[in-house]
Amino acid sequence: MVTVSVNGLPPKTQTVDRKNFEEDVAAFEKSHPKIKIDAREGLMDPKTFTAKLAGGQLEDVYYVYFTDPAGLIQRHQAADISKYIKDVPYAKDIDPSLQKVFTGADGKVYGLPTGNYSLGLVYNRALFTKAGLDPDKPPATWDEVRTAAKKISALGDGTVGYADYSKNNQGGWHLTSWIYSMGGDVATQDGTKWKAAFNSDAGHKTLQMLHEMRWTDNSMGTRQLLEIADVQKMMGAGKLGMYMAGPDNIPTIVKQFERKYDDYGLTALPGTATLGGGDGFMFNPKASPEKIRAGLTWVQWKYLRSPERDAVDSKRAKADGVPIGLPQPRLFAGATQAKIDEIRAQYANTPVGNYKPFIDRNSQVQTKVEPPNAQQIYTILDGVMQSVLTKKDADIDKLLADASKKVDAVLATVK
Known part of the structure; x- marks a missing residue:
């Protein structure tokens, strides 16, 4: 025994x-x-x-x-x-x-x-249909997400095409996944030392995309500084087209807001990688x-x-x-x-069947784990998300450079 x-x-x-x-x-x-x-x-x-x-x-x-x-x-x-x-x-x-x-x-x-x-995109199938989009063929690239978000926002009546988090470390969490999807990293290891890695082409593309969706397309709504409960409520009210989330968000929305599972679809995150x-x-x-x-x-x-x-x-x-x-x-x-x-x-x-787009493509998307000292990093990256989503004149170069210095200080303590 x-x-x-x-x-x-x-x-x-x-x-x-x-x-x-x-x-x-x-x-x-x-x-x-x-x-x-x-x-x-x-x-x-x-x-x-x-x-x-x-x-x-x-x-x-x-x-x-x-x-x-x-x-x-x-x-x-x-x-x-x-x-x-x-x-x-x-x-x-x-x-x-x-x-x-x-x-x-x-x-x-x-x-x-x-x-x-792993994080993918949860979406409202009824809003996709109403906006002339095929709910069985959701976006597979960020450009397609942007196009779909504009069409959904054009429905009016307070409908938002795409929403994202930007406070309580959740903004930094999602920004990390965005950067992964664009082919970048938030932190990389050189020998035993870690360094910030998001002041990069991937970091730039991410913030530029978010800024344009928010300010050029007006597809992210005017209300910002959101966290998970806010976005789930928007989705549960039938006023949101898409947001980044894991599969476990769907039963939460269905239960809390008395919705039906048939209302929601799930697809893999666009790009080459996702946070998981x-x-x-x-x-x-x-x-x-x-x-x-x-x-x-x-x-x-x-x-x-x-x-x-x-x-x-x-x-x-x-x-x-x-x-x-x-x-x-x-x-x-x-x-x-x-x-x-x-x-x-x-x-x-x-x-x-509503999750088939996720299953079909998720194996092609690399799943990458959180960086070390993740929560401290997310606090810093929250500020980056907040600036891009609340300031039309946000200086992306400066945001990335300043945040990179702060994250390097956090990573210097990794053992």
């Missing part, structure tokens, strides 16, 4: 999630009688992680966001699981771009992805080989579902009223993902 400690147990306040997790532990232990799961609440907290590891309190299997693995690998705070991966069912089918997040510069594997998202993220699990570097093998068995069974287990998940989720059919997470490539898509389509309670 091997006992393996894992975190990720939902708190008691999340009644349904906790119940499902405990059911899964019981089912897993029944089908794997030689493994016992010691499930604990909480996730990986960077503030306490090092102390827990040093004090022997860190779980054998611990949850991480996509922004965590690079540093953990560099500091030797995660176990090398390369030699165990070959025994993990479906591991070879994991999307290579996601597995790369958990792969070190040495080519060794230190964890497994279990969830992912996700989560996964890594392994305590002090864990024994037996615990690592047991932990991998649990992670694969619980999170990297086989098509058969996915059917169990989908059926249960539908009974709990959870939306089925949204295009993410998508952890696998090829035939395995195709089988899972087929199963989810059987249980779907959302219009999967």
